[in-house]
Amino acid sequence: MTQEIPQPLPRVAAFEQFAFGLFLHWGLYSQLGLGEWVQSDSRIPTEEYAKLISKFTARDFDAASIARLARESGMKYAVLTTRHHDGFSLYDTRGLSDFDAPHAPAGRDLVAEFADACRAEGLAPFFYHTTLDWRLNSATCSETEFREYLDHLNASVEVLCRHYGKIGGLWFDGNWSRKADWQEDRLYATIRKYQPEAIIVNNTGLSAQGVAGHPELDSVTFEQGLPSAPDRRGWPKYLAGEMCETLNFHWGVAQSDFNFKSPAEVIQHLCACRKTGANYLLNVGPSAEGAMPAYESAVLRKVGEWISRYGEILYRARPVAVRCQGRDFVLREGTRYYYFAHDLRRKGDTHVVIGGGANGPRSMDGFPARVQAMRWLDENEAGRFCQSEDGRLLTLDCTGHGYGNDLIVRVAELCTQP
Ligand code: GLC
Numbered sequence: 001m002t003q004e005i006p007q008p009l010p011r012v013a014a015f016e017q018f019a020f021g022l023f024l025h026w027g028l029y030s031q032l033g034l035g036e037w038v039q040s041d042s043r044i045p046t047e048e049y050a051k052l053i054s055k056f057t058a059r060d061f062d063a064a065s066i067a068r069l070a071r072e073s074g075m076k077y078a079v080l081t082t083r084h085h086d087g088f089s090l091y092d093t094r095g096l097s098d099f100d101a102p103h104a105p106a107g108r109d110l111v112a113e114f115a116d117a118c119r120a121e122g123l124a125p126f127f128y129h130t131t132l133d134w135r136l137n138s139a140t141c142s143e144t145e146f147r148e149y150l151d152h153l154n155a156s157v158e159v160l161c162r163h164y165g166k167i168g169g170l171w172f173d174g175n176w177s178r179k180a181d182w183q184e185d186r187l188y189a190t191i192r193k194y195q196p197e198a199i200i201v202n203n204t205g206l207s208a209q210g211v212a213g214h215p216e217l218d219s220v221t222f223e224q225g226l227p228s229a230p231d232r233r234g235w236p237k238y239l240a241g242e243m244c245e246t247l248n249f250h251w252g253v254a255q256s257d258f259n260f261k262s263p264a265e266v267i268q269h270l271c272a273c274r275k276t277g278a279n280y281l282l283n284v285g286p287s288a289e290g291a292m293p294a295y296e297s298a299v300l301r302k303v304g305e306w307i308s309r310y311g312e313i314l315y316r317a318r319p320v321a322v323r324c325q326g327r328d329f330v331l332r333e334g335t336r337y338y339y340f341a342h343d344l345r346r347k348g349d350t351h352v353v354i355g356g357g358a359n360g361p362r363s364m365d366g367f368p369a370r371v372q373a374m375r376w377l378d379e380n381e382a383g384r385f386c387q388s389e390d391g392r393l394l395t396l397d398c399t400g401h402g403y404g405n406d407l408i409v410r411v412a413e414l415c416t417q418p
Contacts, residue, residue, distance in 0.1 A: 008238040012218050015169070015199045016240045016277060018076035018124065019315045020270060020307070022300070023244055023283035024066070025081050025128075025251035028052040028088045031288040036252030039086050039134060046135055049086065053099065056088075058106035061290025063117035069292060071121040073300035074307030076315065079126040079171050079281060080114045082160060084252075087135035090114075094159050096152065099135065110290075115164040124168025126199070127160050131182065132174035139177045150183050154190055161194035169199030169218075176205040188216035201242065212239060219279075226269065227278040229319065241278030245269065247296055253285035260295060263302035267408045268327075270303070270314070271340055275329040277319045309378045310411050313338050322394075323365040330364065337369070337414040338377075341398045344410055348403030359400040367394040369416035377411050385414070 008016065029036045031052050039049045070078050083089040089100040091111035101110045111127065118125035131153060132138045138149045157170065170191055175182050184202075191198055199218045204211040209222040210230065219240040220230070227243045247266075248257045261269075266282065273280040284296040307314060317331035317338050324330065327342040345357035370391050374383035376399070384397040396412060 003233045005232045006235055006238040008240070009218070011197050011199060012238060012240050015218065016279065016318075017315045018279055019274060020073075020075045021077040021079060021126070021279060021281040022066075022070040022073070022075050023079045023128070023251075023281045024286060025084070025253075025283060026061075026286045026290060027081055027084045027090065027252065028056055028086060029084070029252045030286065030290075031055060033253055033255035033288070035250040035254045035257075036081075036084055036086075036285075038252075050099065050135075053088065053104045055288075056101070056104035056106055057289060058101065058104070058108060058110055059289040060287065061106075061110060061113070063110070063113040064120065066114075066286075066292055067117040067121040067123055069297055069300060070118075070123055073304035074314070075123065075300075075304075077124040077126055077168050078114070078118050079128050079169075080111065081128045081130075082111050083129050083156065085130050085132055085134050085174065087133040089156070091160065091164075093156060094163070096155055096159065111160070112164060115167060118168075119165065125164070126169040126171050127164075127167060128171040128173065129157060129160065130174045131172050131202075132177040146178070146180060150186075154183070154187055157187060158190050158194070161191055161198075167195055167198055169201060170195075171201045171203070173203040173205075175202060176208070184214045184216070188214065192216070199240075203244070210241070222278070226272045227276045229276040241273075241276060242281055243269070243273050243278055244281040244283065246283045247299065251283050251285060253287060253293070261299070263299050263306070264408045266299060266303050267306050268342070270307075271329075271342070271409050272327070274314055274317075274331065275319060275327075275340070306408065309407070311377075313377075313411065320368065322367050325362050325364070328362060328364070330367075335369070335416050335418045337367075337371075337416060339364075339374075339396060339412045339414060341396075341410045341412065342408075344398060344407075345400040346403065346406060347400045353403055357400065359398055361395045362398045363393060363395040366392055371414045371416050373415045375413050377413055378405075378407055383412050 029038050032038045092102045092109040093100045115125040201219050203221045209225050210220045219242050222243040227241050249259045270280045317333040320330050320332045322330040331338045343357045345359045346353050374385045387394045
């Protein structure tokens with residue numbers, strides 16, 4: 001077995017530079033405010049559940065403002081649940097089913113609106129599509145019925161690939177629902193035929209994080225878990241990494257879930273993803289009518305403000321194997337290295353300043369180049385450092401946050417000799 005790391009395909013390399021994306025879970029279930037699994041969890045009979053379609057108005061779904069919010073929050077792609085496990089499609093299934101948004105009071109093709117709005121804001125539109133279907137009993141039906149179901153799934157995906165312009169990718173979820181031959185070759189061939197440059201992801205689920213899967217896939221997934229750095233030596237194909245995560249504890253809106261992450265946690269998780277070169281796909285569940293909830297929107301904007309302080313680094317710079325203390329890490333772009341300092345101490349008058357963290361020297365081992373200058377990017381302030389004779393041991397003077405600011409994670413640029 002070769003120990004070489006394969007080169008990423010151009011589309012995979014481009015996907016890695018997206019860094020941050022918006023996941024949207026929205027559908028009929030949003031009307032019940034108990035998360036996207038409500039039909040299954042509450043054992044709602046299919047016919048009963050289907051009645052929700054009569055109230056699905058999409059009144060407040062404004063794809064343009066969602067896409068703008070995502071862009072302003074530093075996101076480069078957005079993934080919408082075009083169909084979830086309940087079988088309801090936000091797109092015009094063009095005769096495959098009447099359980100779709102054009103047959104609801106909404107009367108619109110919401111996926112078309114989403115795709116157009118994303119592209120208008122410079123975001124890549126991605127389509128989440130479930131591979132299971134509670135309505136059609138895909139998990140428990142006979143083998144013959146299952147093969148018919150796969151024809152239906154394939155035809156559904158073909159609709160998505162043919163009628164919505166250039167899409168960033170297809171994001172599947174649900175193969176964990178049945179041990180079966182999912183005919184992935186056929187499904188992915190359909191995509192490659194109409195959307196040769198689309199990224200294909202198939203979520204391996206909570207219990208199989210970072211598992212590679214079918215050779216046509218472009219990324220491994222980490223659902224609700226910080227990614228580990230992959231060792232790509234000897235892999236037949238270079239796969240990107242992506243962590244998807246809820247902002248509270250649910251994907252679809254859940255009225256009584258107060259378990260929200262703060263902007264600080266989101267920034268830390270984004271950093272933890274970039275430390276391994278992975279993307280961070282952060283989920284929001286819009287309201288029954290499709291509105292973006294206030295708290296979630298505010299968190300995204302705050303994170304966007306943080307990202308804007310560090311410019312393009314988060315997108316372009318890639319991980320380097322330098323051993324740092326704690327959660328700190330280093331990214332590299334060309335001859336520039338970027339040190340991500342976590343848990344800095346706050347400084348200032350003891351009557352106002354509280355809290356932990358630490359300032360002062362932080363060392364890293366295995367630094368590959370000779371540093372010429374250090375500067376904190378946020379303040380454009382020069383920093384002090386020293387480096388061992390052989391260069392491998394590098395120590396930075398990590399100054400803290402003066403009263404008046406706290407950046408959660410602070411980034412220093414290290415310029416090195418070419
Ligand atoms: C899980 C859930 C699903 C959610 C998905 C997002 O697999 O079944 O509800 O859409 O994760 O990654």
